[in-house]
Amino acid sequence: MTVTLTPREQFRTARLYLCTDSRAATGDFEAFVDSVFAAGVDVIQLREKGLEAGAEIALLEVLRAAALRHGRLFAVNDRADVAAAVDAPILHLGQDDLPVPVARRLLGSDVVIGRSTHSPQQFDAAMAESGVDYVCAGPTWTTPTKPGRPAAGVELLEHAAGHSRARPWFAIGGIDLQRLPTVVAAGATRVVVVRAITEAADPAAATREILRHLPAVS
Template sequence: MTQQALLSNARLYLCTDSRADKGDFEDFVDAAYAGGVDIIQLRDKNLEAAEELERLEVLQAVARRHGRLWSVNDRADIASLSGAPVLHIGQKDLPLPSARKFLGNDAVIGLSTHSTAQIDAAVSAAAGPGGLDYFCVGPVWATPTKPGRAAVGLDLVRYAAAASAAGETDGSTLPWFAIGGIDLGNVEQVVAAGAQRIVVVRAITEAADPAGAAKSLLEALDAGPS
């Protein structure tokens, strides 16, 4: 299956640090994929470049066994060196055209958005070769993984759903994910607001059973709002 096809089918995206305090990175990402996670991003600001590349080798090997995607956060140079299929960038990171110079048009590139204007720009940036491949909307709720970032609330999720549908081309819409403080206790609200894909951190990284947590989140996504 191509990277674009894997992205199109993706529902559950996980961001995790290197789990240096637990020493179980390989086992953890293996369990997360086994539970149904579609994309895993290594996001650890404490890693030096060489350490990040070492962890990404592990992530790549596990992702390949499961036939899933893996992602690099922010660094197009690291994504290029590691052969990452996915790069995620923020609003203040390397611009999309510059990231494409590193990675070419085959790589999947996603962008964080935090406002209606940024969502509109993301939808517009999806057109043509080398365009944006997906975007994230959030943080829906305040989260310690993004200190100082104000919550955007469910209204922005509703806006993203409408904007993505309005930007539909060739019978398809630009994939987008809701992110920020999402867990099993509130995922139904996000789905009711129009999200079909989510990014989580603590809902799986802090779970005693990562595979079980992933399965439960996917079941909630599939069930939809009650």
């Protein structure tokens, strides 16, 4: 008998969460997401500021089909309306995005909702916030994907590891294979990466190597 997990149940064991743009420069979005899903990425979020809703939905339909083929998850950044349009299993919200209760009213109780945090105070508030399923802590290091945002440092990860038990949390921000041991030593077991995979010569090999250095989660 095959047991089908809900997105929330499947998400509980996710370790590697990838954010990628549309890869317009290389024109290989579908092939790229297929390859990294096959290599073990648990979640892919399309994150590209400035896309019109129609263009974003078209890309997300490609991502959704790949996620279904591989039994993985995909996420929408910021926009609950777009998440509803593509039946996304995950919506990720920043500190200044749509309030979580409003997103819940639009999407219902089954969609996994995440929250970005940049300080111990924000992290603790998100962990206690009704309707939030997971929390991202960072950026650990400065990163061009978040221009102007100062690094929160490894100290935020140590705080998260020492104060979090109820919900999954992910380290984020400038994390690559060289920095991964520092992140794991600080207590993180789950990471969000961007350039470590998107700019790798072999994205699938980079995925496998990152996963090899991440602890198992249950």
